[in-house]
Amino acid sequence: MANPLYDTLFGKHAQSAAVFLQLPDGGVVTYAAFLEQAAQYAGLLTELGLTPGSRVAVQLAKSPEALAVYAACAQAGLIFLPLNTAYTADELAYFVQNSGAEILLCDPTKTEVLAPVAAMAGAQLESLSAQGTGSFADKARSQPRSFATVARQEDDLAAFLYTSGTTGRSKGAMLTQGNLLSNAEVLKDAWRFTAADVLLHALPIFHTHGLFVATNITLLAGGQMIFLPAFNLDAMIENLPRASTLMGVPTFYTRLLEDARFDRDLVAHMRLFVSGSAPLLAETHVQFEARTGHGILERYGMTETNMNTSNPYDGPRRAGTVGLPLAGVELKITDSTTGESLPQGEIGQIEVRGPNVFKGYWKMPEKTAEELRDDGFFITGDLGQIDADGYVSIVGRNKDLIISGGYNIYPKEIELLLDAQDDVLESAVIGVPHPDFGETVVGILVPQPGTTPDVEAIKANIAQALARFKHPQKLILLPELPRNTMGKVQKKTLREDYAGLFTS
Ligand code: MLC
Ligand code: AMP
Numbered sequence: 001m002a003n004p005l006y007d008t009l010f011g012k013h014a015q016s017a018a019v020f021l022q023l024p025d026g027g028v029v030t031y032a033a034f035l036e037q038a039a040q041y042a043g044l045l046t047e048l049g050l051t052p053g054s055r056v057a058v059q060l061a062k063s064p065e066a067l068a069v070y071a072a073c074a075q076a077g078l079i080f081l082p083l084n085t086a087y088t089a090d091e092l093a094y095f096v097q098n099s100g101a102e103i104l105l106c107d108p109t110k111t112e113v114l115a116p117v118a119a120m121a122g123a124q125l126e127s128l129s130a131q132g133t134g135s136f137a138d139k140a141r142s143q144p145r146s147f148a149t150v151a152r153q154e155d156d157l158a159a160f161l162y163t164s165g166t167t168g169r170s171k172g173a174m175l176t177q178g179n180l181l182s183n184a185e186v187l188k189d190a191w192r193f194t195a196a197d198v199l200l201h202a203l204p205i206f207h208t209h210g211l212f213v214a215t216n217i218t219l220l221a222g223g224q225m226i227f228l229p230a231f232n233l234d235a236m237i238e239n240l241p242r243a244s245t246l247m248g249v250p251t252f253y254t255r256l257l258e259d260a261r262f263d264r265d266l267v268a269h270m271r272l273f274v275s276g277s278a279p280l281l282a283e284t285h286v287q288f289e290a291r292t293g294h295g296i297l298e299r300y301g302m303t304e305t306n307m308n309t310s311n312p313y314d315g316p317r318r319a320g321t322v323g324l325p326l327a328g329v330e331l332k333i334t335d336s337t338t339g340e341s342l343p344q345g346e347i348g349q350i351e352v353r354g355p356n357v358f359k360g361y362w363k364m365p366e367k368t369a370e371e372l373r374d375d376g377f378f379i380t381g382d383l384g385q386i387d388a389d390g391y392v393s394i395v396g397r398n399k400d401l402i403i404s405g406g407y408n409i410y411p412k413e414i415e416l417l418l419d420a421q422d423d424v425l426e427s428a429v430i431g432v433p434h435p436d437f438g439e440t441v442v443g444i445l446v447p448q449p450g451t452t453p454d455v456e457a458i459k460a461n462i463a464q465a466l467a468r469f470k471h472p473q474k475l476i477l478l479p480e481l482p483r484n485t486m487g488k489v490q491k492k493t494l495r496e497d498y499a500g501l502f503t504s
Contacts, residue, residue, distance in 0.1 A: 003152040005177035006074040009184070009219040010035055011149060018195070020219075021064050021227045022242070024235065029064045031222075036145040037065065041072035043143035044136065048124060050102050052077030052150050055160060057101035057123065059083040059092060059110070062205050062229050063130035065137070067215065069105060070205075074158060074177075077150035081160045081172075082206035084407075086467035089113050095162055096121040099172055099362060108134040130229070154178030160362055161208065163303040164410035172362030173304045175212075182355035183306035184216035186327050190310055191272060191297070193245075197223035200243035202231040202252065208303050209277050209406070214247045237261045245272040249406030250280045250438055253296060257287055267292050272313075276301060276322075277406040278438050279394060285319035298322055300394060304358045304371075305378060308350075309392050321391040329354035332377070333386060336398055339373075349398050350384040351377040400491070402431030402439050407469045409441055411491075414472065417465055418443055421458045423451035428481050429472065430494050434502045442498055443472035446480055453477070474501060 013020070013031035021029040045056065056078050060066035073080035081099055083092060096104050096117055104118045108127040118125035127134035158180055160172040199218050203210030218225050226239050233255055240246070253275060256262040276299045289295050300322035301307035308331060311323030325331040332341050333348040342348040353376045360368035371379050381399035386392050402409040411429035418427035425446045434440035447453050455475050462471055482490040
């Protein structure tokens with residue numbers, strides 16, 4: 001096959017007049033039209049000097065155009081690097097520089113603030129809006145509507161997704177064509193996706209869940225997506241009657257359950273509800289089933305591995321578990337000190353191996369070696385256990401990570417910033433339970449002796465540096481941090497002390 005990812009997900013639909021995307025304004029995008037658009041983008045990216053293996057950094061609002069850039073990258077053999085639209089210019093600078101992206105695509109409203117970012121990284125800057133305007137769109141219009149697909153192999157890189165680390169520095173997870181394809185194929189079968197499916201798509205398309213899970217499976221099956229720009233309760237209620245499946249983070253489901261319009265009749269025709277990216281509370285699962293008669297299918301994955309486990313399509317979907325390893329995925333529970341496998345039933349670190357597991361972190365061989373073993377097992381940083389029937393439960397994390405509304409937040413990144421603020425001696429950032437986001441961020445500040453930090457000034461500095469979803473919802477001053485006898489900060493104590501901040 002000339003280009004496995006492009007041919008299998010996109011190319012086979014090139015002549016298809018079937019609908020791919022349904023838009024909120026009532027418009028539709030057919031497969032053929034989508035792929036013509038992608039071909040024009042592939043032509044332009046090539047004309048702009050990008051060659052197979054070049055990185056294409058994009059910070060674009062969710063739209064058919066933004067998705068077409070993904071298809072264009074696949075067709076031209078370029079590495080797609082999508083970035084959260086909430087990232088600030090400071091955050092973006094690191095990604096563009098670190099990845100060596102040759103081009104940064106952004107919204108036309110952001111070109112001024114991002115021009116210095118692109119210039120510093122030596123990247124070209126082009127703009128593309130959700131309405132199809134901007135310099136990139138203008139230049140693409142004169143490109144041919146077909147493009148000679150660049151030959152690639154399964155082992156060639158298709159995408160970089162940045163994921164933060166415990167040291168505070170983000171790492172570019174390198175995903176191959178084979179990683180993405182193998183997972184899409186397994187999930188399409190496991191979840192029985194067909195061309196008759198209409199997926200209600202309200203997730204962002206810069207992360208694994210919305211891009212590689214939801215979109216790739218739909219493409220593979222030849223189905224449709226109702227493509228909402230973001231999650232909005234009214235739009236969800238309005239569109240559910242036309243959908244057959246929904247994929248969401250737990251916040252989607254808790255928000256739907258809070259709305260009286262969300263009842264059994266509204267979703268009686270639905271085939272499947274999938275949840276992932278963060279723990280779905282067992283009580284949410286139970287409440288959802290009682291309300292709708294549908295058992296949410298919970299699955300477990302991550303940026304570096306795509307999906308690892310899933311509850312069964314047929315068979316019990318067990319609340320509080322993430323189901324069984326997917327076909328082709330090996331999963332074991334190991335002792336975090338020795339790395340040895342633990343007997344069934346014991347709690348330990350989750351390790352996975354399979355065609356879904358990434359190639360490593362871009363230009364970070366030491367980090368890669370720490371997490372990806374020579375024998376191919378990836379140490380996920382999640383703690384879990386396997387029951388007698390093979391169902392996996394995630395019981396905690398071996399990594400200092402907060403998941404808020406499905407977004408990962410690494411405390412170290414925020415602590416480094418807080419520590420650098422005037423009159424701050426040190427800080428600790430923790431996640432505490434939150435009714436809407438599952439967890440949310442709280443910052444604890446220890447003042448320099450004899451000083452009182454200016455909390456408002458600190459908040460302003462955080463706003464300048466970090467995406468909104470990473471901002472601590474509360475900053476608390478404490479005279480000192482709890483430490484154990486070794487001097488290590490006891491975050492567990494802090495989490496217990498502040499557990500009721502947002503829930504009681
Ligand atoms: C938005 N805000 C958040 C937030 N999302 N704050 C914390 N955590 C979040 N997740 C901010 C907004 O900027 C806003 O700030 C305020 O919180 C309230 O906004 P909102 O309107 O209530 O939120 P909303 O925009 O509706 O977004 C919530 C959400 C969204 C849950 C719909 O965050 C979302 O789509 N999350 C999905 C993330 C995702 O796709 N994760 C998959 C990762 S892949 P202000 O200042 O304006 O009030 C992965 C692998 C795997 O993990 O297994 O899937
Ligand atoms: P990310 O790095 O954004 O891909 O997030 C991956 C992390 O999300 C995993 O390592 C888990 O900690 C968490 N995660 C994903 N799915 C689930 C789930 N169903 N239940 C609990 N945690 C999950």
